[in-house]
Amino acid sequence: MTRFDDLYTEADTFLHRLDPRVKIFSVLLLSLLAFVLSHLLSLILLLSFIFLLLLLARARYSKTLFALKFVLRFMALIAVLWPIFDPSGTPVLARLGPVTITEPAIWRGITSAVRVGCLATVWYILMFTTSQRDLVRALVKLGLRFDFGLTLAIALRFFPAFGSVMESIIDAQRARGMEFEKGGVLTRSRRYVAVLGPAIVTALRTADTLSLALESRAYGARKDRTYLRDLRMSGGDYVALSIAIALLVVPAVARFAFEVPI
Amino acid sequence: MTPGGEPGESVVTVDGVSFSYEGGFEALVGVSMRVRRGEYIAIAGGNGSGKTTLAKHINGLLHPSVGRVTTCGMRTDETSVANLARKVGYVFQNPDHQLFCTTVEEEVRFGLENMDFEESESAPKAQAAMELVDIVALRDRPPFTLSLGDRRKVTIASVLAAEPEILVLDEPTTGLDHHDSEHLMSTLRALNRSGRTIVLISHDMRLVAEHVDRAVLMAAGRILVDADVGAVFSDLELLREAKLVAPPITQVAHRLAPLGVSPSTFTPSQLVQQIEVLRGGGG
Amino acid sequence: MPAIQMSNVSVVYKGSKESALDQITLEVEEGEMLLLLGRNNSGKSTFCRLLNGLVPHSIPSTLTGAAAVFGKDISRGKVASLSTSVGMVFQEPESQLFCMSAEEEIAFGPENIAVPRAEIVSRVEWALDIVGLRGYNSRSPASLSGGEMQRLAIAAALSMHPRMMVLDEPAYALDPVGREELYSLLRRLKERFGMTVIIAEHGAEEAIQFCDRVVVLAKGRVLADGSPRDILSDETLFDFAGVSAPQLSRLSSIMRRRSLGTGSSIHTIDDAVREVQDAISTGGQEVPR
Ligand SMILES: Nc1ncnc2c1ncn2[C@@H]1O[C@H](COP(=O)(O)OP(=O)(O)OP(=O)(O)O)[C@@H](O)[C@H]1O
Ligand SMILES: Nc1ncnc2c1ncn2[C@@H]1O[C@H](COP(=O)(O)OP(=O)(O)OP(=O)(O)O)[C@@H](O)[C@H]1O
Ligand SMILES: [Mg+2]
Ligand SMILES: [Mg+2]
Numbered sequence: 001m002t003r004f005d006d007l008y009t010e011a012d013t014f015l016h017r018l019d020p021r022v023k024i025f026s027v028l029l030l031s032l033l034a035f036v037l038s039h040l041l042s043l044i045l046l047l048s049f050i051f052l053l054l055l056l057a058r059a060r061y062s063k064t065l066f067a068l069k070f071v072l073r074f075m076a077l078i079a080v081l082w083p084i085f086d087p088s089g090t091p092v093l094a095r096l097g098p099v100t101i102t103e104p105a106i107w108r109g110i111t112s113a114v115r116v117g118c119l120a121t122v123w124y125i126l127m128f129t130t131s132q133r134d135l136v137r138a139l140v141k142l143g144l145r146f147d148f149g150l151t152l153a154i155a156l157r158f159f160p161a162f163g164s165v166m167e168s169i170i171d172a173q174r175a176r177g178m179e180f181e182k183g184g185v186l187t188r189s190r191r192y193v194a195v196l197g198p199a200i201v202t203a204l205r206t207a208d209t210l211s212l213a214l215e216s217r218a219y220g221a222r223k224d225r226t227y228l229r230d231l232r233m234s235g236g237d238y239v240a241l242s243i244a245i246a247l248l249v250v251p252a253v254a255r256f257a258f259e260v261p262i
Numbered sequence: 263m264t265p266g267g268e269p270g271e272s273v274v275t276v277d278g279v280s281f282s283y284e285g286g287f288e289a290l291v292g293v294s295m296r297v298r299r300g301e302y303i304a305i306a307g308g309n310g311s312g313k314t315t316l317a318k319h320i321n322g323l324l325h326p327s328v329g330r331v332t333t334c335g336m337r338t339d340e341t342s343v344a345n346l347a348r349k350v351g352y353v354f355q356n357p358d359h360q361l362f363c364t365t366v367e368e369e370v371r372f373g374l375e376n377m378d379f380e381e382s383e384s385a386p387k388a389q390a391a392m393e394l395v396d397i398v399a400l401r402d403r404p405p406f407t408l409s410l411g412d413r414r415k416v417t418i419a420s421v422l423a424a425e426p427e428i429l430v431l432d433e434p435t436t437g438l439d440h441h442d443s444e445h446l447m448s449t450l451r452a453l454n455r456s457g458r459t460i461v462l463i464s465h466d467m468r469l470v471a472e473h474v475d476r477a478v479l480m481a482a483g484r485i486l487v488d489a490d491v492g493a494v495f496s497d498l499e500l501l502r503e504a505k506l507v508a509p510p511i512t513q514v515a516h517r518l519a520p521l522g523v524s525p526s527t528f529t530p531s532q533l534v535q536q537i538e539v540l541r542g543g544g545g
Numbered sequence: 546m547p548a549i550q551m552s553n554v555s556v557v558y559k560g561s562k563e564s565a566l567d568q569i570t571l572e573v574e575e576g577e578m579l580l581l582l583g584r585n586n587s588g589k590s591t592f593c594r595l596l597n598g599l600v601p602h603s604i605p606s607t608l609t610g611a612a613a614v615f616g617k618d619i620s621r622g623k624v625a626s627l628s629t630s631v632g633m634v635f636q637e638p639e640s641q642l643f644c645m646s647a648e649e650e651i652a653f654g655p656e657n658i659a660v661p662r663a664e665i666v667s668r669v670e671w672a673l674d675i676v677g678l679r680g681y682n683s684r685s686p687a688s689l690s691g692g693e694m695q696r697l698a699i700a701a702a703l704s705m706h707p708r709m710m711v712l713d714e715p716a717y718a719l720d721p722v723g724r725e726e727l728y729s730l731l732r733r734l735k736e737r738f739g740m741t742v743i744i745a746e747h748g749a750e751e752a753i754q755f756c757d758r759v760v761v762l763a764k765g766r767v768l769a770d771g772s773p774r775d776i777l778s779d780e781t782l783f784d785f786a787g788v789s790a791p792q793l794s795r796l797s798s799i800m801r802r803r804s805l806g807t808g809s810s811i812h813t814i815d816d817a818v819r820e821v822q823d824a825i826s827t828g829g830q831e832v833p834r
Contacts, residue, residue, distance in 0.1 A: 511796065529792070
């Protein structure tokens, strides 16, 4: 099963090779762009651009589908709800009791839905093409304290392992006749204890060894620390960053300085 | 605590079973075997050979992708795990994955409560199970503060309390020292003598050789051999293919086969007996 | 300078009345491969954790007596500073690997002591090569098999270029062939680099064949200390320590009791074959001693 912490797909595309810091910035810039653009067509153009990038990132079909499922549901929800709660504008298309549906509200709903679609899918580009360790590395390089970065990395590393521990615990209790489907409030709460209790004990035992292992490998030995893999910007990274900046600045200037309706 | 039923009748039938985990990894490939009532068998093989996966099919925690498994006359894919739990006691590899009660006694009674036993019934059953594995003195202690050996015993007692017909134990001696693992093995031996069917998962070939009647060797999701322990140890190459190593005495016996020593010699005393016979005869 | 020097060393954990280690006096030469045997709770892990200062610096406990590793006083040295001479491998492979790739796992120690990057790169390759995981650089530790994880944990300690490796029940959960591979890897470390290797186990069957010296612990005390040959010839010792006696040692003592064979001690399969052959061929006659 695909999970949100498992979207990264190994491949060798220019998006994979980009410095993760550049990717984080560019994704932020493109997100801002979705707010600068107000015209439905330009937003659809942006969305298509994002999809083109996803295509270039050679995201695996099953993972894309899994990720898009959530976005599409959310987009549909916005497109449906917006006209119901926004009665402004004419012509009025329908009146159902207190609800007034107008044509501009429908367009505004669709526009917002596409904007939200852009905002969500643009982050998938980052998730699909950047491994967790590169993300953590970028955050540390951008100023996150190393020990916070390490904590984050450890959490990400043990998250799936913890999932299989939970599965094993549930199996162990089922093997003793516990049924997860039936029972009243009391038996239900007991079931939570039967799963969470061993989970916590197991996690604590793991954490215990983990802290000994960290220390045994000289963690915190000195203030300065070297890094096996360092991030260094290449020519391509600067080009990509410039393009991303231009993509935001040009439309922003056009819209706010020259009042071009885009 | 003797379970009913005919000895020799098949209690577990695994019939042409293949199984793939989510993500497509095929952990069992065309596995067939059966366990008869009152047998004491071992499933042995290297890490990742599919032992645990096969064992989880016996009590329906996993259902075959292809083929079928019948336990005590019930198709496992048509019966709930809770129902099968009355017939099959399953002791997990890691005791920390199941202990959660505040006292050992509650832990031992947890399974009985799930099976809707009355208080008046469950108390003596729990008592009997605790006596069997020798943890009565620990009854009021919180399980997670006990040593690994004692935690393991608690999980075994908690499964024994329901008096299952079949007992499946997944590597119950890992982490236990000699004293505790010998004690556990003699408890299992006694349970088997009183009619219980036992399936032991282990890669400790010395334990298998000394205690078990029949062994199923697995490698890469397939059964390599399924035979009496004597026959299994007659082929050292096959053992190695299963990432197993014969006990030293068996290796010595193989080297001495030309002198008439039987290759299915597992313990020092068996070997010495043969020496005495052979030198008497050769004299 | 000896690798380990202990004189009258005792360790008491905080909140406990009994000593986990009790009056230990012991010296281990550099380059020795030592098997530490003892039943559950005999003090093996405590001994291991003392060697890089986890006891008493990180795990609340008090240390009395004089304990030194490569001449460094353990009661003064910090774990981090001892960790450059002592590499530590724990029992469960999963919980001691915390990085997202094998190479980062191996680089973690050297990074912490600010080894220059080029040097780290070569240490990573070197360590992967020794443990037989070449090409595993970007594999996630979580995706490895139990045996591979344990070898990665060893590589991660080796990259600090320690003079001593300490392994606390490293073969736990490995299949027999995996165990053999692990012990022979450790033997190689000793032979190729003159490393001191300390292995704690509660069964002697497999590991004893690979070691130079055996120390048997019982209730925190040294019960016996000698060569594998000495230890193996004393079967009562194993019963006394609650450790499973290797089969060959049992064979040796039964044969001696019944005056079979030449009476020399049985250490290896070859020894046993020779002894049994002798016993069978000499027929009913008593062998003169
Ligand atoms: N939940 C799971 N998801 C995917 N693959 C799994 C899962 N559990 C086990 N496997 C894989 O199935 C194979 C068989 O695993 P299994 O646990 O049955 O082996 P085993 O013989 O019990 O090994 P061990 O001696 O290490 O306990 C292994 O390759 C393992 O990686
Ligand atoms: N962190 C701790 N706090 C308090 N007591 C401890 C701690 N760790 C171990 N002990 C106690 O110290 C004694 C020696 O334990 P140790 O873990 O060294 O034994 P061991 O030989 O490694 O046992 P095992 O084979 O079970 O791993 C035991 O009585 C144990 O209960
Ligand atoms: Mg298993
Ligand atoms: Mg220990």
